[in-house]
Amino acid sequence: MSLSVDGLRVYYQTLKGDIKALDGVSFDLRDGEIAGIAGESGCGKSTLSNSLIMLRLPMKLVEGSASLDGSPLPIGDQRKMNDFRYKRISIIPQYAMNALNPTVKLKRLISDLLACHGVGYEKTLPELNRRLDLVGLDSSVLKMYPVELSGGMKQRAVMVISTLLNPSLLIADEVTSALDVSTQRAVAEMIVEFRDKGFVKSIIFVTHDISILYQIADSILIMYAGKLVERAATEVIIKRPVHPYTKMLISSLPEVGVHYTDKRLKGIPGKPPQLLSPPRGCRFKDRCPIAFEKCEEEPPMVEIEPSHWVACWGVN
Numbered sequence: 001m002s003l004s005v006d007g008l009r010v011y012y013q014t015l016k017g018d019i020k021a022l023d024g025v026s027f028d029l030r031d032g033e034i035a036g037i038a039g040e041s042g043c044g045k046s047t048l049s050n051s052l053i054m055l056r057l058p059m060k061l062v063e064g065s066a067s068l069d070g071s072p073l074p075i076g077d078q079r080k081m082n083d084f085r086y087k088r089i090s091i092i093p094q095y096a097m098n099a100l101n102p103t104v105k106l107k108r109l110i111s112d113l114l115a116c117h118g119v120g121y122e123k124t125l126p127e128l129n130r131r132l133d134l135v136g137l138d139s140s141v142l143k144m145y146p147v148e149l150s151g152g153m154k155q156r157a158v159m160v161i162s163t164l165l166n167p168s169l170l171i172a173d174e175v176t177s178a179l180d181v182s183t184q185r186a187v188a189e190m191i192v193e194f195r196d197k198g199f200v201k202s203i204i205f206v207t208h209d210i211s212i213l214y215q216i217a218d219s220i221l222i223m224y225a226g227k228l229v230e231r232a233a234t235e236v237i238i239k240r241p242v243h244p245y246t247k248m249l250i251s252s253l254p255e256v257g258v259h260y261t262d263k264r265l266k267g268i269p270g271k272p273p274q275l276l277s278p279p280r281g282c283r284f285k286d287r288c289p290i291a292f293e294k295c296e297e298e299p300p301m302v303e304i305e306p307s308h309w310v311a312c313w314g315v316n
């Protein structure tokens with residue numbers, strides 16, 4: 001098993017109280033798996049990604065654990081996490097394109113980063129050039145400042161940089177959101193190629209865009225208000241979702257070839273709950289068309305068929 005996350009609870013400490021952004025999340029990632037994480041804005045996707053690599057204030061680890069390739073991942077101890085970060089687990093953060101230091105050329109940025117991890121730049125250069133070539137970038141970009149690169153070029157450069165030391169796990173957080181549709185597709189395909197070539201073993205791909213996941217993910221985890229509500233193979237989530245929230249999320253997507261003058265796209269009525277004081281029981285119940293009394297209790301995640309997990313009293 002590449003990654004195991006067990007009962008992870010991560011809150012943000014604020015003056016108003018704790019924001020329960022991640023409230024008891026458990027899942028496993030197989031070797032070689034690309035798992036997509038989807039859900040509405042604010043459901044905790046980035047909190048999950050960030051807590052696996054850098055859990056820092058105002059975040060606090062309330063409960064739970066994680067392991068990578070069978071070894072405990074010390075997510076609550078940032079000093080110990082230094083041994084894992086970049087070498088064994090790497091992240092392409094949200095807005096990564098803007099994360100490149102604008103005042104230094106790419107060569108300097110990469111050599112400083114490698115030096116921090118005790119790796120020589122010259123030794124890595126042949127592989128760096130090979131990978132830049134693979135993503136369609138000329139090695140001359142190394143002599144450029146980030147501002148001289150287009151958004152798509154920066155995103156590809158960040159992909160190469162973050163996977164240069166062949167980490168076991170790559171977390172890609174909204175890497176395609178700020179790109180035009182054709183660049184989105186190219187970047188998504190490169191992510192798969194990086195896995196296929198063994199540059200990374202497994203990938204967590206966080207996005208709002210389920211259609212991208214349909215193209216690249218092996219499995220999809222659906223989050224709602226700090227919890228996982230459904231998890232299954234991509235085909236299953238897209239073609240026969242079971243949780244009412246997943247069903248509504250999928251039915252709010254446009255279908256290719258359908259004229260929306262004939263059929264109206266349905267949104268999900270209502271708003272997700274405040275995570276400062278989330279409701280008891282199922283967090284989706286106030287928006288759910290099949291909610292009943294039992295939903296006042298928290299639904300457990302149940303495997304309703306092999307590798308298909310759902311947390312809903314209406315289907316369990």
Ligand SMILES: Nc1ncnc2c1ncn2[C@@H]1O[C@H](COP(=O)(O)OP(=O)(O)OP(=O)(O)O)[C@@H](O)[C@H]1O
Pocket residue numbers: 012013014019021039040041042043044045046047048058208275
């Ligand atoms: N630094 C912070 N301090 C307090 N609350 C925060 C902080 N960062 C995030 N939150 C809250 O935690 C919850 C989860 O946020 P998170 O960014 O993980 O969601 P997300 O699903 O990644 O959203 P998006 O898709 O918009 O990026 C939200 O309610 C958010 O308001």
